[in-house]
Amino acid sequence: MDEEKEKEELELRQIIDASDSRRLAEYIDGREAIDFAQTVSLIDDDDILRHLLMLMDDDELAALMEESEDKMRLRIARLLNDHRLLVAFEYMQKDDIVDMLGDFPIGRRKKVINLMKADDQRVINKLLDYPEDSAGGIMTTEYIALKYNLTILDSLRKIQEIGPKTEVIETIYVIDDRRRLIGWVDLRDLLSAPKETVLKNIMEENPITVYPEIDQEETARIVRKYDLMSLPVVSRSNQILGIITVDDIIDVIVDEYDEDMLQMAGVSGEESLDTTLKESVRFRLPWLMVNLATAFLASFTVKIFQGTIEQVVALSAIMTIVSGMGGNAGSQTMSILVRQLAQGDLSFKQVIKPFRKEIMLSLIDGGSTGLVTAVIVSAVYGNIYLGIITLVAMIGNMLVSGIFGFLVPLVLKKCKADPAVASSIFVTTATDVLGFFIFLGLANVFLPFLIK
């Protein structure tokens, strides 16, 4: 796999060295655009990259920019003059252009937009206004919307004409005289309908739509639920503004999941292997500092019982088992709740039965692991009372972990906080602090039995 990539890169470099634009065209033609873009991303010398861009046709350049990662796009854009950039834009989807322009330095962005045709300027400026992670921010303006009174024959002609420029052809949207979305037609039905019928007669009514300010995550949920190939975005007065296509939705789902997974572990969703040291420190250190505060809370709980530990030093070794196991059980429960909440809110009725189950589960898991621990502790330290205290403390701390692991994500969601981000801090604090407190507190009460 790796070797093949290197071979691809070598071949491309040879073509650039030879300035052979015909061979380059063949090379590009014989590959998927995304594979070519990935090979190009391996070139780290600006002069070589500029040379490559000069050898490429405008449509090839457009495809390269569409398939490149954000950073690479910007690098390519920096190496191109405004004129060449504008010509390449002609071959690109509007939503991709807006994505690129959104990352441009403000000065260049304005300059490039000002050089565009008035029509394009209007569309681009409007799209740039929507937040990047809203339905408006991910929609494309390349779709097919036809008037309700068009005949099938005329519709087919229009589709032949507009089709090649649109992202979706399977669904034709039907609009009234004021561009309000009133229905949609499946291309299958259109192909098999009598040629003289008008669209209004074969269209389905009440299409599922979203407003442009809706969050992209909610948008993804709708597309997934209804198995849509595209989802129209409409204004409050129901005028169609654009459509969201399923390939963009896949990217949204993947991004949101990546974010959730990383945030649950206290890492910014933006961090990856390529993140610079400075950024990584900025992303991770604050989270560690917050955790440090909670670690001190746990530590002071232990300090309260310093006198007890002084008399039975074995407690210091056993207490780490109690708190650690509570933490593990807590993150099990928590992760299930966080996942479930990511798929939509939960009502009181929905959680009451699972919560009762969770309590039972904590008792069973705490009892089983506690029993094993108690037996080993009794044997190693030769004191059965130490074992019994450990058993009771384990059950108690598992209850704490079950209750907090279950309720913390729910409460955070109710408070409009992201459960994936903040849950673990609270759950860990609870299982650590209460775990130490229950175990050492019990030991303190039954101290006479522990001292031989």
Place this chain on the structure above:
Amino acid sequence: MDEEKEKEELELRQIIDASDSRRLAEYIDGREAIDFAQTVSLIDDDDILRHLLMLMDDDELAALMEESEDKMRLRIARLLNDHRLLVAFEYMQKDDIVDMLGDFPIGRRKKVINLMKADDQRVINKLLDYPEDSAGGIMTTEYIALKYNLTILDSLRKIQEIGPKTEVIETIYVIDDRRRLIGWVDLRDLLSAPKETVLKNIMEENPITVYPEIDQEETARIVRKYDLMSLPVVSRSNQILGIITVDDIIDVIVDEYDEDMLQMAGVSGEESLDTTLKESVRFRLPWLMVNLATAFLASFTVKIFQGTIEQVVALSAIMTIVSGMGGNAGSQTMSILVRQLAQGDLSFKQVIKPFRKEIMLSLIDGGSTGLVTAVIVSAVYGNIYLGIITLVAMIGNMLVSGIFGFLVPLVLKKCKADPAVASSIFVTTATDVLGFFIFLGLANVFLPFLIK
């Protein structure tokens, strides 16, 4: 939201009570199939459900089964006799039928298949042979494949005829005389091509394909990378067997992510809020037992230094900070690696620079949090040496967490184990055991400075 659901359910129950099949048809017609299925899933009485099913048309029943969850599908199937089931199957996609049959008790499955037409029997049996999570297991056999020598005019006629029964219409696959896949045509191009041309002349060659035994996760990666609407599945001799559609791919992505997230926290990917107590115990207890073993490892490390702690009991409170912070930093690093590995393997060359960065990051994060801890510890316990030892131990344990958090997922992947499942056990063990060892070991060496 919740209220609306209850209203929907109430209305449906009234219709069932009234045995009004015309009003039921209107009710179903006015709703998305998935929404109707979700309302039906709220009916928990078998007699009421059976009554509802009797009131429904066969095509409505088929849609209901297609949109229902696995468990609900089975319940519906149990309430239907074989004949009714077979009639409803006529309206369903083959891959959905296979999904359902796969969950049937073996006896009923065989009986139902034997009642099918010979053609259907062959297709269904073949599909049932593929593992559920392979490309063959998720593919559908409803697609459009046309011979290469067909004219555009004939092709359009065929598409009008087959189209309504297929899942994808945007991509037409082109086959040779022996059903081997030799290309594909975008419907857009087909619509605008001269009517007398043959498919061969306008088709694109070398379509991206997968073999049926390829894992669904790999399949999802390909669809996502190349932004495909559908992906053909072919045999070794390149005959087309079926296609995978993008809506199924979305489900694959969501399922795999859910699995990864839960497994990282030590929960089975199959667990959800609805899991029974017995299953939850079976899923979670083994993981807790494994963790218990590692907790004992850490505990015994502390036990080794019992003599040291006896002399400076403050150590027992501070050591939890050192091990806890290492655990937090470790899961930060680990989660980034696990995410990255889920997107594909990493070469040695790709990880060497990030690894060096990780080491630097550990030193910085360990130094910062260690310094804060050292100052507080020195002040609280009135001993600056205790602070210095804590600082050094924190830096040391952060190094451990950085190195293990980085390398454990990589090594697991190389050993063909799933990093999402097993990483945290090893990383936690390392940060706990080595965290205690470094801190208490240092304290032991510099004991004279700690005793006032």
